[in-house]
Amino acid sequence: MKTQIPGFREQLTKLISIPSVSSTDPLKDMSNQAIVEQLATWLEELGLNVEVQEVKGHPGKSNVIAVAGQGSGGLVLSGHTDTVPYDESGWQHDPFKLTEIDNRLYGLGTSDMKSFFPVVMDVLREIDLGSLKKPLYILATSDEESTMSGARSLLASGRSLGEYALIGEPTGLKPVNMHKGILFESVKLKGKSGHSSDPALGINALEGMNDVMNKLLSWRNEIQSKFRNESFRLPYPTLNIGSISGGDSPNRICGECEIQLDIRFIPEMKLDELRASLRRQVLDSTDGTNLIVEFDPVFPGIPGFETPADSDIVKMAEKLAGEPAGSVAFGTEGPFLTSAGMQTVILGPGDINVAHQANEYLEMSRINPMKKIITELVKHYCM
Numbered sequence: 361m362k363t364q365i366p367g368f369r370e371q372l373t374k375l376i377s378i379p380s381v382s383s384t385d386p387l388k389d390m391s392n393q394a395i396v397e398q399l400a401t402w403l404e405e406l407g408l409n410v411e412v413q414e415v416k417g418h419p420g421k422s423n424v425i426a427v428a429g430q431g432s433g434g435l436v437l438s439g440h441t442d443t444v445p446y447d448e449s450g451w452q453h454d455p456f457k458l459t460e461i462d463n464r465l466y467g468l469g470t471s472d473m474k475s476f477f478p479v480v481m482d483v484l485r486e487i488d489l490g491s492l493k494k495p496l497y498i499l500a501t502s503d504e505e506s507t508m509s510g511a512r513s514l515l516a517s518g519r520s521l522g523e524y525a526l527i528g529e530p531t532g533l534k535p536v537n538m539h540k541g542i543l544f545e546s547v548k549l550k551g552k553s554g555h556s557s558d559p560a561l562g563i564n565a566l567e568g569m570n571d572v573m574n575k576l577l578s579w580r581n582e583i584q585s586k587f588r589n590e591s592f593r594l595p596y597p598t599l600n601i602g603s604i605s606g607g608d609s610p611n612r613i614c615g616e617c618e619i620q621l622d623i624r625f626i627p628e629m630k631l632d633e634l635r636a637s638l639r640r641q642v643l644d645s646t647d648g649t650n651l652i653v654e655f656d657p658v659f660p661g662i663p664g665f666e667t668p669a670d671s672d673i674v675k676m677a678e679k680l681a682g683e684p685a686g687s688v689a690f691g692t693e694g695p696f697l698t699s700a701g702m703q704t705v706i707l708g709p710g711d712i713n714v715a716h717q718a719n720e721y722l723e724m725s726r727i728n729p730m731k732k733i734i735t736e737l738v739k740h741y742c743m
């Protein structure tokens with residue numbers, strides 16, 4: 361039975377051929393249904409119990425939760441089904457056709473992170489699932505690259521999965537136990553335009569924004585001296601004001617002005633509290649000005665992620681990978697799995713340097729070491 365299921369190469373070819381772009385731009389966003397159905401079919405054929413969990417509020421999006429073995433605890437092997445949008449003009453080959461050149465497999469999602477699933481299924485094929493003493497879960501989520509709606513919905517569903525989790529994001533086979541959280545915010549001030557010759561004819565939003573920005577920069581100093589985590593290369597939160605727009609003419613009072621900013625915060629800081637504090641700074645500095653303030657989170661944000669260095673899964677990953685655990689500069693579903701009760705480590709065969717761009721590839725030399733790591737983790741946590 362198991363032998364009828366296609367092998368690594370055939371599976372990856374199929375997964376790469378199924379477009380599954382997720383994007384906050386509705387024109388680019390796609391359903392992940394086809395890839396979910398394909399994974400569900402293979403995992404069922406391999407003998408796992410498979411559930412397709414619809415992501416509430418996101419039509420056409422689902423997670424796959426597959427399990428072998430019974431009881432509590434166990435291990436979760438987790439990945440996302442979606443890719444970022446692509447620009448075909450930059451690709452030297454069809455991004456949806458797996459292409460091998462010089463021991464690299466090219467295609468959209470090869471590194472980030474469709475290859476993870478065929479690697480996992482290669483391991484499943486060689487394991488006697490009947491001998492598992494603790495459950496082994498395979499989790500495939502939606503929308504990691506956009507809203508993380510899949511991981512959020514899993515957390516909201518209250519489903520308890522294993523005690524330990526590995527997320528196969530592209531880390532070049534290095535274990536990762538921490539990353540900063542991400543908060544975006546748009547701040548818009550609405551005043552009133554009028555002729556520049558008499559300030560009383562309007563309310564200048566640009567001048568109001570100047571005060572807001574000064575306030576935010578001094579708040580930045582405050583949070584940077586208050587919150588520190590020496591495990592990060594930059595051991596403090598960063599705040600970047602990345603865009604400003606407003607006004608149209610020197611002889612008009614600026615009626616509307618907007619900035620957008622990005623905060624990367626250490627895991628000790630809580631996303632909601634940080635956003636509330638940010639908004640308080642803005643409201644304080646516009647108090648008594650008659651400016652109307654509008655906030656927009658741009659996207660819901662990602663909490664910071666940290667699994668203690670002495671956690672068993674971190675120690676195991678370090679041992680198997682032969683590398684110390686560290687941090688990465690991108691967000692993952694790690695904090696959501698942690699909140700759902702799993703001690704989580706991130707370790708996968710792809711490379712983040714080639715992800716999210718044209719001519720993404722997977723180094724084929726990573727496949728067997730990744731298989732070995734997963735096999736050992738399954739033996740350690742489930743057998």
Ligand SMILES: [Zn+2]
Nearest residue numbers: 472473529530
């Ligand atoms: Zn990814």
